[in-house]
Amino acid sequence: MFQIIKNEWRFLVRSRIFLGITIAFSAIMLLSIFLGNYQIKKQEQTYQNAKDHVRQQWVSIDEMNPHSAAHYGTYVFKPSNLLSSLDEGVNSVTGNVLRVEGHVQNEIIHSEASQMQAVSRFGKLKPSLLLQYIVPLLLIFLAFNSVSNEKQSGRLKLLVLQGAKPIQLIFAKTLSVWLYGILLLTFIMTAYALFNSQNLSTDIVIRTGLFFSTYSLYYFIICGLTVFFSARWQNATVALTSMLGIWIIWTMFIPNILMSSAEKWHALPSRNEFQSAMTEDRSKGLDGHNPTDKRSIELKEKVLKEYGVDSVSQLPLNFDGMRMQADEDYGNSVWDKHFGNNRAILKQQKQSFQLGGIVNPFISLQNTSMGFMASDNLHHQAFLLQVENYRRVFIKMLNDKQIFGGSKTGNWSWKEDNAFFKSVPDFEYKPTQISEVLSNYMLDILLMILWSILVIILIVYGTKKIKII
Amino acid sequence: MIQIQDVSKSFKGDFAVQNLNLEVKKGEILGLLGANGAGKSTTINMLLGFLNPDSGNVYINKIDTSTNAHDTRKLIGYIPENVNLYPYLTGLENLDYFCKLAGLNYTKDELENYLSTCSLSSDAHHKKVSGYSKGMRQKVGIAIAYAKKAKVYLLDEPASGLDPLASNELSTLLQKLASEGASILMASHDIFRVREVCNRIGILKKGILVKELNSKDVSANELETLYLQFMQN
Numbered sequence: 001m002f003q004i005i006k007n008e009w010r011f012l013v014r015s016r017i018f019l020g021i022t023i024a025f026s027a028i029m030l031l032s033i034f035l036g037n038y039q040i041k042k043q044e045q046t047y048q049n050a051k052d053h054v055r056q057q058w059v060s061i062d063e064m065n066p067h068s069a070a071h072y073g074t075y076v077f078k079p080s081n082l083l084s085s086l087d088e089g090v091n092s093v094t095g096n097v098l099r100v101e102g103h104v105q106n107e108i109i110h111s112e113a114s115q116m117q118a119v120s121r122f123g124k125l126k127p128s129l130l131l132q133y134i135v136p137l138l139l140i141f142l143a144f145n146s147v148s149n150e151k152q153s154g155r156l157k158l159l160v161l162q163g164a165k166p167i168q169l170i171f172a173k174t175l176s177v178w179l180y181g182i183l184l185l186t187f188i189m190t191a192y193a194l195f196n197s198q199n200l201s202t203d204i205v206i207r208t209g210l211f212f213s214t215y216s217l218y219y220f221i222i223c224g225l226t227v228f229f230s231a232r233w234q235n236a237t238v239a240l241t242s243m244l245g246i247w248i249i250w251t252m253f254i255p256n257i258l259m260s261s262a263e264k265w266h267a268l269p270s271r272n273e274f275q276s277a278m279t280e281d282r283s284k285g286l287d288g289h290n291p292t293d294k295r296s297i298e299l300k301e302k303v304l305k306e307y308g309v310d311s312v313s314q315l316p317l318n319f320d321g322m323r324m325q326a327d328e329d330y331g332n333s334v335w336d337k338h339f340g341n342n343r344a345i346l347k348q349q350k351q352s353f354q355l356g357g358i359v360n361p362f363i364s365l366q367n368t369s370m371g372f373m374a375s376d377n378l379h380h381q382a383f384l385l386q387v388e389n390y391r392r393v394f395i396k397m398l399n400d401k402q403i404f405g406g407s408k409t410g411n412w413s414w415k416e417d418n419a420f421f422k423s424v425p426d427f428e429y430k431p432t433q434i435s436e437v438l439s440n441y442m443l444d445i446l447l448m449i450l451w452s453i454l455v456i457i458l459i460v461y462g463t464k465k466i467k468i469i
Numbered sequence: 470m471i472q473i474q475d476v477s478k479s480f481k482g483d484f485a486v487q488n489l490n491l492e493v494k495k496g497e498i499l500g501l502l503g504a505n506g507a508g509k510s511t512t513i514n515m516l517l518g519f520l521n522p523d524s525g526n527v528y529i530n531k532i533d534t535s536t537n538a539h540d541t542r543k544l545i546g547y548i549p550e551n552v553n554l555y556p557y558l559t560g561l562e563n564l565d566y567f568c569k570l571a572g573l574n575y576t577k578d579e580l581e582n583y584l585s586t587c588s589l590s591s592d593a594h595h596k597k598v599s600g601y602s603k604g605m606r607q608k609v610g611i612a613i614a615y616a617k618k619a620k621v622y623l624l625d626e627p628a629s630g631l632d633p634l635a636s637n638e639l640s641t642l643l644q645k646l647a648s649e650g651a652s653i654l655m656a657s658h659d660i661f662r663v664r665e666v667c668n669r670i671g672i673l674k675k676g677i678l679v680k681e682l683n684s685k686d687v688s689a690n691e692l693e694t695l696y697l698q699f700m701q702n
Contacts, residue, residue, distance in 0.1 A: 003569045010562075153553035155554075157549070158547065160519075163572060468519050469519045469520070
């Protein structure tokens with residue numbers, strides 16, 4: 001088998017066309033990595049500048065009422081991710097700035113796609129685009145006549161007479177084309193590692209290792225199927241047409257159809273429905289800015305009873321702050337209910353889409369690629385959740401200062417000094433653990449392994465019927 | 470040694486070979502003459518173990534090809550009408566590759582020696598096969614079989630399209646192989662070449678061996694007359 005692989009590689013190395021294609025393709029890949037890295041580093045710089053600027057504004061608050069500061073709020077920026085220079089995933093369409101303030105959970109804004117027409121129209125030239133669409137095409141063109149050419153030229157007879165078994169031949173041809181894919185993949189990963197040698201962490205190494213493994217599996221599936229068709233069909237054109245058909249169905253039709261279906265099966269409420277439901281539920285709760293609100297009065301009576309006093313002025317704390325925090329707590333529970341429901345629907349959509357990997361390994365590849373490169377919806381949702389958790393801590397800290405900081409109820413002119421504002425922690429993004437990512441994409445990984453096994457079975461059993469003459 | 474005993478083979482009800490009996494002894498060259506569709510290639514494919522006879526038996530060195538094709542193929546050298554080698558490899562590399570597939574690791578000198586023995590000029594050894602003539606490729610094809618130390622050579626229209634010089638070189642080479650003890654079966658349309666090279670000649674018509682004779686017993690013109698008679702009747 002080694003001899004056959006070696007011979008196939010001699011063809012690749014000596015073929016000027018393939019050498020030219022490989023060099024041109026490698027140059028495009030290098031360019032895509034360089035541009036991706038340049039953009040990420042630029043984004044990182046912008047992110048850091050914006051973060052520092054906003055933080056500087058916050059820590060420069062000289063004196064301010066804490067609840068006013070809660071309305072003044074701050075901004076959280078989604079950090080750019082070095083990994084996303086390999087696969088951008090959903091990052092260019094999800095926005096990256098979130099305003100954090102009291103009473104309100106704002107939506108993330110300023111997506112790249114909303115600001116750059118080219119991105120919204122064509123996407124960006126990322127290595128993942130080349131690795132998911134172009135490399136498989138190259139592999140198909142390399143493999144479609146690998147066995148049929150031997151048959152048509154009569155060499156297959158000679159090879160079998162020399163002792164090569166058809167199954168050995170097909171596996172060797174599959175492996176040699178697959179190794180070409182692995183070479184391109186290795187080239188990309190090496191270039192990526194060299195460009196980012198200063199910033200490589202264990203997490204990045206593990207994630208890129210997994211990225212490499214899933215692409216390797218997908219390339220094996222593509223190579224195995226193409227060589228199998230090349231062996232089964234008498235005509236190379238039929239093998240090429242079959243594989244191109246599969247490529248189009250896998251990459252264009254099934255993902256779109258399945259995503260649309262998953263969105264219908266597990267429909268998210270429309271923006272209007274969602275806002276109406278949130279407003280309705282919110283109206284059932286306590287209004288922090290309305291002391292005459294029925295629930296505010298109930299809370300007041302409860303607190304007065306608790307402290308054994310008759311009026312809020314006798315309380316050793318600021319009841320306005322308490323009311324604000326109660327409003328906040330209720331708002332949080334409404335948010336948890338509705339956003340929790342949305343997250344559950346998104347999870348169902350994701351699971352339905354993942355099952356598409358049974359008929360289409362490309363879906364599994366896309367899922368894992370984005371997942372391992374931290375640019376999928378899972379990571380985005382985790383970021384949003386972290387921001388919301390931060391918002392709650394942030395607002396509670398301000399409200400607690402309003403309650404227990406020494407002011408009295410109704411004293412809205414009371415102000416806290418700069419030291420307090422400096423003590424409010426800044427948002428720190430905690431990346432999702434790789435173990436969580438793995439558990440989320442285990443189904444995709446298993447489906448790709450199953451597909452690889454299926455291809456091996458196809459080759460083993462299917463090639464028994466191959467006609468040598 | 471080749472033995473074909475009462476072999477019949479049909480495709481979709483039409484006989485390609487019918488009750489064929491043939492034997493090629495050690496050191497013997499048998500020429501099979503016949504028109505297109507006479508059953509020559511079917512016979513060779515049964516000897517190669519790529520087709521199984523419907524009835525009868527095919528043996529190479531007393532081993533049944535239909536049940537032990539893997540073993541019999543080790544003994545066979547096959548030279549088709551067009552020896553299609555890998556065009557991006559040199560003649561020497563092609564020989565080396567095919568030998569290695571057969572589990573034979575020869576040194577460069579040994580490989581060169583095989584090519585030279587098969588009359589491929591030494592300046593061609595290191596040239597890519599894409600620049601070879603048909604005759605040169607056939608010499609590499611024979612070198613592959615020769616290096617494999619084949620006991621049996623099966624040639625399907627080997628002289629077709631060769632220029633007279635190359636054809637003559639092929640004849641000399643086959644006689645050399647036979648003198649070294651090989652059994653050779655050569656299917657051809659070329660009456661004169663078969664008469665010149667082979668010890669015995671069989672004429673196949675519609676899958677039936679209609680005549681078998683020693684080449685010594687007949688002149689080239691007589692053989693042509695005889696062949697035409699069989700083909701026209």
